[in-house]
Amino acid sequence: MSRHVRLLCALGVLCLPLAIPSAHADLMSTVDRSMATFNPAGKYVRKPIERAVPRLNFRGAFRQWGDVLIDTDDRVGFREQDFRFAQLQNLLELEMSYQIGPGLELNAVTHALYDGVYDWQNSAALFADRDDRTVELYDNAERLMRELYVSYRRPGFDFLLGKQQVIWGKMDGQFIDIINGMDRREAVQLETEDFELRRLPTWMANSTFHFGRNSLQLLYIFDFEEDRQAKPGTPWYSPAIPPPNALGQIILPRVGPQSSDFDDHEIGMRFDRSAGALTYGLIYAWLWDKNPVGHVVGTTDDGATTLVDLQPRHQRLHHFGVTADYATTLTDAPLVGALPSVFRMEALWTKGVRFQDYTKVEAARAGAATDGTAQHDTLRMALAAEFGLPHNTTLIFQPSLYYTFGWNPNLGYGFGGGIGDEWTLIPVIFVSRPFAFSRDRLSMNFTAFPVVSGPDKEWQGIKTKLRVRYKFSQFISTQLVYNGYDAGRPNEFYGQYDEWDNIGWELNYEF
Amino acid sequence: MNSDQRTRGMGHRSVLLTMLLAPALAGAGEPTWHTVEQLTAEEQALFDPAENTPRDPAIPYLPAEAYPFSAPYTAEEMGYRAAEFPHISRWTHSLVDVFGVITSTGYINQGMGVSYVEQTTGPGLDGYMRGLAAGNIHSKWLIYSNFPPETEAEQQLWLVYRTDPKFTTKMDFFVYSPAMRRVRRQPQPRRDQRFPDNAQTFDDVIGRDPWEMDWKLLGVDVLHQTVRYPGTRPTITLNNGNQGFVEENTATIRPMGPDYAHYRADAGVDCWVVMGTIKPDLVPDYNEKFLIFWLDKAHFYPLRSEKYDRNGNLMMVEVRNARNENPAREGFGYSAHNTVYWDIPHDIMSYSFHDGHEPVTWTEEQKGMLFTPEFMRRQWLVKPVKSLSLVENPDHYFLRPHLDREKFPEVRKIALAPELEARIAAQESAGHLVFDEGSAAAGGQ
Numbered sequence: 001m002s003r004h005v006r007l008l009c010a011l012g013v014l015c016l017p018l019a020i021p022s023a024h025a026d027l028m029s030t031v032d033r034s035m036a037t038f039n040p041a042g043k044y045v046r047k048p049i050e051r052a053v054p055r056l057n058f059r060g061a062f063r064q065w066g067d068v069l070i071d072t073d074d075r076v077g078f079r080e081q082d083f084r085f086a087q088l089q090n091l092l093e094l095e096m097s098y099q100i101g102p103g104l105e106l107n108a109v110t111h112a113l114y115d116g117v118y119d120w121q122n123s124a125a126l127f128a129d130r131d132d133r134t135v136e137l138y139d140n141a142e143r144l145m146r147e148l149y150v151s152y153r154r155p156g157f158d159f160l161l162g163k164q165q166v167i168w169g170k171m172d173g174q175f176i177d178i179i180n181g182m183d184r185r186e187a188v189q190l191e192t193e194d195f196e197l198r199r200l201p202t203w204m205a206n207s208t209f210h211f212g213r214n215s216l217q218l219l220y221i222f223d224f225e226e227d228r229q230a231k232p233g234t235p236w237y238s239p240a241i242p243p244p245n246a247l248g249q250i251i252l253p254r255v256g257p258q259s260s261d262f263d264d265h266e267i268g269m270r271f272d273r274s275a276g277a278l279t280y281g282l283i284y285a286w287l288w289d290k291n292p293v294g295h296v297v298g299t300t301d302d303g304a305t306t307l308v309d310l311q312p313r314h315q316r317l318h319h320f321g322v323t324a325d326y327a328t329t330l331t332d333a334p335l336v337g338a339l340p341s342v343f344r345m346e347a348l349w350t351k352g353v354r355f356q357d358y359t360k361v362e363a364a365r366a367g368a369a370t371d372g373t374a375q376h377d378t379l380r381m382a383l384a385a386e387f388g389l390p391h392n393t394t395l396i397f398q399p400s401l402y403y404t405f406g407w408n409p410n411l412g413y414g415f416g417g418g419i420g421d422e423w424t425l426i427p428v429i430f431v432s433r434p435f436a437f438s439r440d441r442l443s444m445n446f447t448a449f450p451v452v453s454g455p456d457k458e459w460q461g462i463k464t465k466l467r468v469r470y471k472f473s474q475f476i477s478t479q480l481v482y483n484g485y486d487a488g489r490p491n492e493f494y495g496q497y498d499e500w501d502n503i504g505w506e507l508n509y510e511f
Numbered sequence: 512m513n514s515d516q517r518t519r520g521m522g523h524r525s526v527l528l529t530m531l532l533a534p535a536l537a538g539a540g541e542p543t544w545h546t547v548e549q550l551t552a553e554e555q556a557l558f559d560p561a562e563n564t565p566r567d568p569a570i571p572y573l574p575a576e577a578y579p580f581s582a583p584y585t586a587e588e589m590g591y592r593a594a595e596f597p598h599i600s601r602w603t604h605s606l607v608d609v610f611g612v613i614t615s616t617g618y619i620n621q622g623m624g625v626s627y628v629e630q631t632t633g634p635g636l637d638g639y640m641r642g643l644a645a646g647n648i649h650s651k652w653l654i655y656s657n658f659p660p661e662t663e664a665e666q667q668l669w670l671v672y673r674t675d676p677k678f679t680t681k682m683d684f685f686v687y688s689p690a691m692r693r694v695r696r697q698p699q700p701r702r703d704q705r706f707p708d709n710a711q712t713f714d715d716v717i718g719r720d721p722w723e724m725d726w727k728l729l730g731v732d733v734l735h736q737t738v739r740y741p742g743t744r745p746t747i748t749l750n751n752g753n754q755g756f757v758e759e760n761t762a763t764i765r766p767m768g769p770d771y772a773h774y775r776a777d778a779g780v781d782c783w784v785v786m787g788t789i790k791p792d793l794v795p796d797y798n799e800k801f802l803i804f805w806l807d808k809a810h811f812y813p814l815r816s817e818k819y820d821r822n823g824n825l826m827m828v829e830v831r832n833a834r835n836e837n838p839a840r841e842g843f844g845y846s847a848h849n850t851v852y853w854d855i856p857h858d859i860m861s862y863s864f865h866d867g868h869e870p871v872t873w874t875e876e877q878k879g880m881l882f883t884p885e886f887m888r889r890q891w892l893v894k895p896v897k898s899l900s901l902v903e904n905p906d907h908y909f910l911r912p913h914l915d916r917e918k919f920p921e922v923r924k925i926a927l928a929p930e931l932e933a934r935i936a937a938q939e940s941a942g943h944l945v946f947d948e949g950s951a952a953a954g955g956q
Contacts (some may be wrong), residue, residue: 028616029616029617029946029947029948030948032614032616032617032618032905032946033616033617033618033905033946035618036617036618036619036904036905037619037903037904037905042660059660059663060660061660153889153891155876155877155880156876156880158889165692167691167692167693169693170693170694170695192691193690193691195691196690196691196692208889210880210883210885210886212879213883215885272885274883274884274885276648276683277680277683279696279884325695325696326696327680327683327684327696327697327698327699328680329679329680329681329698329699331679337795337796338679338701338702338795338796340698340699340700340701341698342696342697342698344696386697386698387698388697388698388699388700388701390701390704391704392704392705392706392707434707434708436705436857439612439614439618439708439857439859440707440708440709441618441708443707471620471708473618473619473620474619474620474621474622474659474661475659475660475661477661508661510659510660510661511660
């Protein structure tokens with residue numbers, strides 16, 4: 001099936017809800033009224049619990065997501081692609097907050113997740129659950145007990161102690177949002193709206209001082225959670241990554257920071273100020289890179305070739321960041337007259353990011369004394385302009401830049417830098433609007449993520465996303481999503497996922 | 512004591528009987544309304560027909576006469592007095608806003624949020640007009656959502672500006688999303704645009720500056736009923752501040768509340784009917800061509816208002832039940848207790864219940880803490896206010912307001928789709944909303 005036919009089919013499926021109101025109006029009308037107050041978990045679970053324990057605030061949600069690949073191919077790049085479902089996830093989230101005393105609360109968030117992609121289809125390519133059960137089922141306390149912290153609040157002071165997530169930044173994507181690791185099992189399909197569920201909470205002490213229009217946040221992090229990338233044998237494992245033996249490498253166990261070692265603890269601070277139409281903030285953090293870089297620690301001669309022994313290690317990094325936003329209403333804009341607008345920016349400069357340097361790795365293989373890495377500073381930043389257009393239409397244009405200082409073509413990937421290149425530019429375009437004929441219950445949004453970079457790769461493909469959301473009731477909503485990955489070569493950022501176009505659904509029930 | 516109780520009970524029943532019968536009696540007898548040409552001598556004495564009154568030398572778009580003016584009143588002065596009472600009261604207070612929307616098929620969507628309001632100037636319209644220069648923040652609203660679960664702990668901060676013909680930015684707008692744990696500055700909503708899944712526009716919430724309209728008196732009228740409860744909802748539980756939760760008979764809820772001293776013998780409220788036409792030079796490309804307001808004669812409280820589109824067709828009816836929530840301000844202390852908005856082109860109906868209203872004085876520490884974007888990150892509901900006034904069932908939803916087609920037909924152009932006419936007829940017959948079935952629902956879409 002050609003790409004255009006597939007796209008048309010996908011659009012047809014996504015637009016199916018548009019036909020429902022007129023085709024099945026009887027049913028819709030009946031469903032509307034019965035769904036209006038349908039909240040069994042709220043009625044039979046939440047209310048009785050809160051009534052029995054008045055100091056407890058209890059809430060929950062059940063989410064069901066599925067993604068179906070439009071096409072499957074037996075072999076793509078270095079991996080098999082013999083599966084149809086890229087995601088069949090069911091997540092139960094329970095959130096509790098118990099008021100111990102004035103300003104003092106105990107908070108907990110639990111997650112129970114099951115992903116059916118490993119059980120509900122016959123695939124030889126999906127085998128990661130044999131090595132790591134958490135990709136299929138959360139079966140350990142670390143994943144089940146997602147957050148657990150005590151909070152103490154006074155008018156000028158907050159103190160939170162325990163396992164928690166701290167979110168810095170407000171752009172689409174991650175720029176100064178650097179505190180917690182992330183479960184990146186969805187690779188390029190992971191987006192901002194999923195961060196809350198995919199971030200990996202960390203044990204830390206988090207205090208914030210509030211004075212006037214200013215606030216100062218201080219973090220002391222005594223736990224470390226690395227990013228969890230899509231693993232071999234998972235649906236989104238990159239087809240562009242060759243197996244280690246093909247590269248003449250032996251990958252040794254990772255060496256990471258230890259909670260028990262005082263020297264491995266991390267710190268962060270953030271200052272914010274709001275001044276009328278302008279708000280701004282400054283951040284500094286001394287953190288471990290969430291992704292290790294392979295250091296050459298030796299070589300092994302297997303008789304025919306010399307293999308390099310790579311040990312993944314994390315690098316301690318200094319991060320300096322800035323964030324600002326400004327609101328105004330533009331007057332006499334063409335076609336729309338008054339135009340409410342917001343402009344945002346975020347930037348993060350990171351000092352001494354460790355990269356793998358392939359020239360040095362080869363030198364090490366030849367016997368030179370080098371660990372095969374190099375350090376470079378990086379900058380990632382984004383500017384966003386958001387406009388409130390007529391008919392509740394929102395338009396956001398967000399150019400995002402990733403830059404590696406002192407780049408050379410032999411470098412691998414490093415935190416914050418260009419994607420396989422000196423610089424990478426992703427000018428994100430987002431449009432969303434609800435539809436009045438559905439009484440605004442139906443809404444649609446479209447996002448395009450084109451990736452250009454230089455001086456080497458130039459064009460790395462484009463991701464497009466079309467999402468149709470329908471609100472069944474104030475408790476239940478659903479959405480259909482099309483994700484397409486087009487253009488770019490097979491070893492490039494979006495180009496490698498050219499065969500991963502998919503249609504997904506999401507069903508959310510919150511009580 | 513017993514005899515007192517019996518008397519009170521009888522009085523209560525007679526009020527109830529009067530209120531139940533009043534709309535029917537009014538409809539059956541003499542018209543309740545008459546035009547400006549038919550004003551009585553008493554009404555003429557209160558009305559000044561002048562159109563070009565002296566302007567304030569310092570702020571030329573304001574009338575020169577000191578606010579709140581004195582009788583006789585021009586139509587413009589009536590419009591200014593009505594601007595005393597926007598959706599959110601012009602004094603420092605807290606409340607819980609219970610709101611919802613219903614469609615013709617019975618889809619109901621509701622929310623509830625605790626609101627804290629801080630005024631940077633003195634209370635009232637005078638504080639807004641003269642307390643600070645345009646471009647300064649005159650009011651701060653922090654709204655903490657606690658229903659439905661999807662939006663629980665979601666917060667909004669509205670920092671509302673004093674505007675004038677030159678400075679037109681209405682507010683700085685921040686939203687905290689607990690799902691993303693981020694505070695984001697948002698563009699202010701477009702003024703004349705319905706909020707998604709709602710009948711209200713931004714200006715319906717924030718209010719319109721009276722100098723943005725040309726004012727004209729159409730006549731007078733008597734309103735007996737504004738917000739209409741269905742027969743399926745005989746009582747409602749309200750949070751009456753220091754009295755706690757009180758169950759009230761919905762048939763006895765009166766438009767200006769229980770303490771209003773100016774009800775007529777037939778329980779009606781005497782109103783001025785005033786038309787405000789949007790000035791296109793000040794508000795270009797506005798969706799609303801003009802608005803008509805029913806203002807109670809004692810305090811100029813807008814009990815009913817209607818919006819007309821660029822073609823002069825009725826597009827929305829807003830009706831309010833008011834209460835004097837701030838007795839210290841006497842007649843200026845009235846506030847929207849319950850408001851129903853009916854968007855006619857889409858036949859969707861929103862309501863907003865301001866329950867548990869309490870005038871408060873924020874401490875300096877609270878002022879500095881609560882009304883900042885960063886405070887929302889703390890997810891801290893410092894002063895909970897509860898309500899039990901959510902609509903539990905679509906059948907219990909408010910009725911569409913009366914259309915009163917016979918009143919002021921020269922300016923009130925009302926053209927309804929046949930399916931909407933059918934829904935209204937079914938509602939009036941049943942005494943509660945009757946929802947679409949089958950093709951009627953589709954037609955109504």
